Amino acid sequence: MSDDFSEFLDVFFEECAEGLDVMESGLLALDGGTPDGEAINTIFRAAHSIKGGAATFDFPRLADFTHTVEALLDRMRDGRRAVTRDAVDLLLAAVDALRGMVAASRAGEPLDEARAADLKRDLEAAMDAPAASAAGETAAPTPAVQDGAEPATGWRIRFVPAEEMLARGNDPLHILRALEELGRLEVRTDGAGLPALDALDTTRCHLGFDLTLHGTVSEVQVREVFAWVDGECELHVAPLDPAAASPPAAVGRDEPEPHAAHDPTTDPEAPVDTTATAEPPAAVPSAAPPALVPAPRAGPAVASAAAKPQAAPAPTGGGEAGSIRVGIEKVDGLINLVGELVITQSMLSSIAEGANGVDLEKLRDGVAQLVRNTRELQEMAMQIRMLPIATSFNRFPRLVRDLGARLGKQVELRIEGGGTELDKTVLEKIGDPLVHLVRNSMDHGIERPEQRRAAGKPDIGVLTLAARHEGGNIVIEVGDDGAGLDTARILAKARERGLVGVDEDLTEAQVHDLVFRAGFSTAEQVSDVSGRGVGMDVVRRNIQELGGAVTVTSAAGTGSTFTIRLPLTLAILDGQLVRVGAQIYILSLLSVVESVQVKPGLVSRVAGHTEVFALRGRYIPVVRLHRLFGIDADSARLEDGLLVVVEAAGRRVALFIDELLGQQQVVIKSLESNYRHVQGLSGATILGDGRVALILDVPRLIQRELAAGRGAALAAVDPAA
Amino acid sequence: MVTTGEDGIQAKAGVDQYLTFMLAGEEYGVDILKVQEIKGWDPATPIPNSPEWLLGVINLRGTVVPVVDLRRRFGLEEAQFGPTTVIIVLKVPGAVREKTVGIVVDAVSEVYNVAADAVTPPPEIASSAATRYVRGLARVEDKMVILLDSEHLLDFDAAATAH
Numbered sequence: 001m002s003d004d005f006s007e008f009l010d011v012f013f014e015e016c017a018e019g020l021d022v023m024e025s026g027l028l029a030l031d032g033g034t035p036d037g038e039a040i041n042t043i044f045r046a047a048h049s050i051k052g053g054a055a056t057f058d059f060p061r062l063a064d065f066t067h068t069v070e071a072l073l074d075r076m077r078d079g080r081r082a083v084t085r086d087a088v089d090l091l092l093a094a095v096d097a098l099r100g101m102v103a104a105s106r107a108g109e110p111l112d113e114a115r116a117a118d119l120k121r122d123l124e125a126a127m128d129a130p131a132a133s134a135a136g137e138t139a140a141p142t143p144a145v146q147d148g149a150e151p152a153t154g155w156r157i158r159f160v161p162a163e164e165m166l167a168r169g170n171d172p173l174h175i176l177r178a179l180e181e182l183g184r185l186e187v188r189t190d191g192a193g194l195p196a197l198d199a200l201d202t203t204r205c206h207l208g209f210d211l212t213l214h215g216t217v218s219e220v221q222v223r224e225v226f227a228w229v230d231g232e233c234e235l236h237v238a239p240l241d242p243a244a245a246s247p248p249a250a251v252g253r254d255e256p257e258p259h260a261a262h263d264p265t266t267d268p269e270a271p272v273d274t275t276a277t278a279e280p281p282a283a284v285p286s287a288a289p290p291a292l293v294p295a296p297r298a299g300p301a302v303a304s305a306a307a308k309p310q311a312a313p314a315p316t317g318g319g320e321a322g323s324i325r326v327g328i329e330k331v332d333g334l335i336n337l338v339g340e341l342v343i344t345q346s347m348l349s350s351i352a353e354g355a356n357g358v359d360l361e362k363l364r365d366g367v368a369q370l371v372r373n374t375r376e377l378q379e380m381a382m383q384i385r386m387l388p389i390a391t392s393f394n395r396f397p398r399l400v401r402d403l404g405a406r407l408g409k410q411v412e413l414r415i416e417g418g419g420t421e422l423d424k425t426v427l428e429k430i431g432d433p434l435v436h437l438v439r440n441s442m443d444h445g446i447e448r449p450e451q452r453r454a455a456g457k458p459d460i461g462v463l464t465l466a467a468r469h470e471g472g473n474i475v476i477e478v479g480d481d482g483a484g485l486d487t488a489r490i491l492a493k494a495r496e497r498g499l500v501g502v503d504e505d506l507t508e509a510q511v512h513d514l515v516f517r518a519g520f521s522t523a524e525q526v527s528d529v530s531g532r533g534v535g536m537d538v539v540r541r542n543i544q545e546l547g548g549a550v551t552v553t554s555a556a557g558t559g560s561t562f563t564i565r566l567p568l569t570l571a572i573l574d575g576q577l578v579r580v581g582a583q584i585y586i587l588s589l590l591s592v593v594e595s596v597q598v599k600p601g602l603v604s605r606v607a608g609h610t611e612v613f614a615l616r617g618r619y620i621p622v623v624r625l626h627r628l629f630g631i632d633a634d635s636a637r638l639e640d641g642l643l644v645v646v647e648a649a650g651r652r653v654a655l656f657i658d659e660l661l662g663q664q665q666v667v668i669k670s671l672e673s674n675y676r677h678v679q680g681l682s683g684a685t686i687l688g689d690g691r692v693a694l695i696l697d698v699p700r701l702i703q704r705e706l707a708a709g710r711g712a713a714l715a716a717v718d719p720a721a
Numbered sequence: 722m723v724t725t726g727e728d729g730i731q732a733k734a735g736v737d738q739y740l741t742f743m744l745a746g747e748e749y750g751v752d753i754l755k756v757q758e759i760k761g762w763d764p765a766t767p768i769p770n771s772p773e774w775l776l777g778v779i780n781l782r783g784t785v786v787p788v789v790d791l792r793r794r795f796g797l798e799e800a801q802f803g804p805t806t807v808i809i810v811l812k813v814p815g816a817v818r819e820k821t822v823g824i825v826v827d828a829v830s831e832v833y834n835v836a837a838d839a840v841t842p843p844p845e846i847a848s849s850a851a852t853r854y855v856r857g858l859a860r861v862e863d864k865m866v867i868l869l870d871s872e873h874l875l876d877f878d879a880a881a882t883a884h
Contacts, residue, residue, distance in 0.1 A: 340783045583766065628769065630769060673785075673818075674787055675787040675877055676878055678771065680769065681768075684766070
């Protein structure tokens with residue numbers, strides 16, 4: 001029982017997180033452009049689900065706080081409160097606070113009560129702000145005075161349930177009963193929607209209701225009753241005119257209708273048919289625009305107006321695009337099964353290849369089909385793990401907005417290719433490096449407005465986040481139109497730190513690559529955003545751990561672009577099988593440049609031990625795998641074997657092996673799950689014959705080799721020596 | 722509380738069951754609840770730069786499982802692997818989740834019920850590598866069985882830092 005409950009709890013917390021993301025991106029979208037009723041509605045609904053869940057799972061503080069947020073949103077929605085930048089800031093802060101509360105609730109830790117109380121006070125204060133701005137909106141309606149916090153003497157409610165409301169488990173009758181608990185309720189039914197008797201479908205709602213509720217009840221209380229049918233009904237709530245001493249007309253009563261006492265905007269003749277015309281204009285969501293004032297450009301950051309069209313549909317679409325929530329362990333299980341199928345298939349293939357005879361022709365055909373099916377199944381299974389990168393990109397509008405404000409820079413964020421899908425694991429791990437790169441571009445790349453103006457560029461800098469598929473890879477670019485990397489300063493700094501020799505000549509690309517070196521930062525001012533010299537090296541390492549690479553291109557004055565290349569998935573690798581002695585190792589095909597037979601004389605020894613191999617004028621250090629791994633090779637003479645040139649991050653080494661075997665897709669199995677991480681290995685796989693083969697971690701091998709023998713390997717060597 | 726297993730061996734409260742195996746003439750026992758299966762010996766793929774007692778990794782129905790040579794682990798003399806040589810596959814708690822690890826032993830012996838009060842703590846001689854992984858000594862049918870602490874024995878991370 002309690003187990004079941006905790007399972008639901010987890011789902012609730014996950015939904016909270018998703019809801020908060022929706023709220024955040026919705027708020028950011030509001031911030032930049034012209035707000036529309038539906039945008040606020042989306043935010044409101046997300047808040048509302050969190051509130052409902054919190055109440056169900058007994059987190060009263062969370063429910064209470066969300067309720068306050070919701071109340072302010074409600075005011076924005078029906079136009080009683082203008083959508084200002086301040087209000088959006090406040091709501092964003094509230095979203096952050098909610099995140100904290102959800103995290104604390106999940107961990108069973110105490111909530112940050114003080115922060116919540118402060119924010120709650122601010123939110124409540126914000127509710128009292130005027131509906132329309134000083135821009136002189138005509139819509140400033142009388143009901144603005146009718147603040148929900150101050151209960152009216154009564155409410156006139158028009159409630160028309162959607163026809164399918166019953167099917168969704170809601171019953172108008174319950175709502176009427178709930179209203180009755182708030183005060184004396186008069187109900188007048190509107191049968192205009194009733195079909196002919198023979199067409200009557202008793203599972204659908206055909207009636208509308210005109211309700212009059214007497215009693216000192218706040219609007220929030222009234223709307224609360226309708227909270228669960230939000231979006232499933234037509235609902236208008238208007239205060240009874242306080243001046244009207246007697247309640248307005250209702251069924252079965254014969255008091256005269258209080259014409260004169262009515263609000264001038266209310267049609268005195270037709271309380272029964274109070275549609276939009278009978279409403280204070282501000283209470284009609286669809287008529288909201290006049291009251292919703294675009295955020296004044298107070299802040300320096302022009303928040304993501306451009307990001308909105310791409311980024312905004314993602315959360316809404318994501319929630320409704322028939323997505324399912326699958327436990328990751330189930331997906332992993334499925335992928336393991338498929339992995340085994342791949343193994344079976346490669347086993348069958350090897351049998352089939354060895355056999356001959358006429359009957360075996362069929363076996364070959366069958367195997368061919370199995371190969372095709374397996375690959376399709378594999379691809380389909382992998383799809384389950386694929387998520388659009390928008391889930392990672394969506395955090396950036398907020399980051400760019402906040403950072404821009406802090407740095408005093410105007411930045412427009414452009415997001416391209418948010419629908420590009422990549423593996424969930426990759427997606428989770430790429431977030432932090434991306435944040436780092438975006439911060440870096442904001443801090444070092446894009447200049448302050450005055451500098452930009454001086455350079456003849458528009459004040460507003462453009463930061464581009466783009467993702468796309470390219471071959472078997474995902475390419476993610478973080479680009480800016482800022483000042484570009486300062487080659488001279490980087491080189492000076494590198495020389496000063498001893499990273500580059502005084503007489504060493506580097507190409508521009510090599511200089512740019514220096515920014516990824518540990519302990520390197522050219523920021524003149526160390527800010528709290530970046531510039532502490534930790535970071536870019538970590539970014540590169542994290543990306544390499546994902547089997548990817550990061551490079552930078554830059555042009556002075558026009559900007560820099562960091563390009564990340566990642567494998568589509570971490571679970572399957574296109575492998576090159578190589579043999580060293582009795583062992584088979586696997587190299588990622590992506591890292592293999594070429595393989596060469598060595599001729600004596602092409603290999604020189606540097607400083608006595610490091611061997612370098614001259615390949616078309618380039619010196620490549622040789623790594624003897626048998627020595628590195630402490631195993632026996634067929635021969636220790638380089639001429640007897642092969643050199644496989646592998647590359648990572650623009651650097652190459654040649655691996656000495658005995659024999660090059662075939663190429664095949666291999667399913668990566670973790671060594672860590674039952675053993676531990678092993679230096680130089682990125683995992684293991686199972687070959688067709690059932691044996692385990694180890695997968696080499698080429699980037700790490702190169703890194704280690706070049707670190708160990710750097711001075712020797714990179715020093716200029718006379719090829720004749 | 723008495724429960725009867727499929728094999729008719731009874732487990733009483735305060736009584737643990739141990740699978741015992743032979744290693745260089747001595748009988749060792751591991752908690753039977755930690756034993757996943759016993760399988761015949763298959764050659765393992767060696768892992769570079771690993772402790773010498775790690776034979777390598779094997780394929781156990783699609784899972785990559787490390788295999789420890791227990792003779793080497795205890796610093797005992799090496800033996801030829803023969804027809805009785807088996808791999809006992811154990812489940813041991815890891816830092817994140819349970820790990821599956823194989824140990825190579827000379828032969829599987831018996832399953833014994835050992836009452837908790839029949840176990841004496843290991844002698845206080847910490848010199849031998851083996852004694853660190855001994856949970857206690859049990860006297861069963863006039864023989865001495867060395868009960869192993871598989872959790873410590875197969876903690877690769879600790880073993881790596883010790884190396």
